Amino acid sequence: MKVLGLESSCDETAAAVVTGEGRVLSDVVHSQVSLHAEHGGVVPELASRDHLRNVGPVVMEALARAGLTLGDLDAVAVTHRPGLVGALLVGVQVAKGLAWASGKPLVGVDHRMVRGDAVREEPAPEYPFVALLVSGGHTALYRVDAPSPDRITELGATRDDAAGEAFDKVGKLLGLGYPGGPVIDRLATTGDPTAIPLSAPMARKDSLEFSFSGLKTQMAEWVRREGKPEGQRLADVCASFQSVVTSTLTKKLLHAAEVEGVPRVVIGGGVAANRELRERVKTMAKERGIRAFVPELRSCTDNAAMIAYAGALRRAEGHSDGWDLVATSSTALPRSTRKGRGPRS
């Protein structure tokens, strides 16, 4: 099986062709980061327009690199939720057009599911596993029993901002440009994580909920009091902030795995590229006898190979969508059993 995947949920226009076994035949990503950088974050209208400009060339390139034409495909998969609606619409309408023109099945993919689900790891994690999705738009824990939205249960999520959004806003506060995550990650490597006192958000051990807005406020207060740090002090501030975020994410991920009695964890999303988070998850999981699946770096940020692969998994189960497939920002899961919403702390 060969599936073309399209992704346009935020600020990457991406297309890829992947086989049913997960072999990536092509993987093309056009990033809009430079377009949004001067605004300090993603501007939805600019994102939609840029997707429109680039989706055609990106799809053509993905097919050309795979050495295939539309007629060689077995399905067209597309991210249809959640994300910026205008941005999603571009991918969904183009996917419908391609599926219609080629007579191939259309498969809608939930962007969050592939993050935990289609990690290109060798060997891939067996089901069930607990996934931490941590990006600029999402921070949530899922129990994944099968590669289908109705076999995925949300165990906990952020009550306000996503962790990536906190990285980006703190980066902006410290004058590091957009996106702040990768810069904080780099600076933190030479910083002292105990340099500034920060309290961990939602720290109660039994809570699987997250909150990052208070941490942003703590950082803003610190900068207001102490002034913008420079040199070694800047590295120390980055390391202190990053340490609180990554230890919170890791503890809750492993606690969720223990509560669920599932000895496998997966991380995905842009923040999964963070060095400290990757190391913490690997080390702490090993200590607890839990197997950690950490995706290769390029699979962490938005790409269409994961969408294509998730589409292939769904197609293998016989699933296809109709022309009424909608682009939506909705984050509700079919099985909205938000298990274990731990107490607020």
Ligand code: KG4
């Ligand atoms: O998944 P993604 O490409 O886009 C969505 O948010 O959908 O994730 C982007 C986010 C940004 O907030 C960015 O700052 C963060 O991932 N990020 C990182 C790192 N690389 C990207 N955060 C911390 N450390 C990194 N190395």
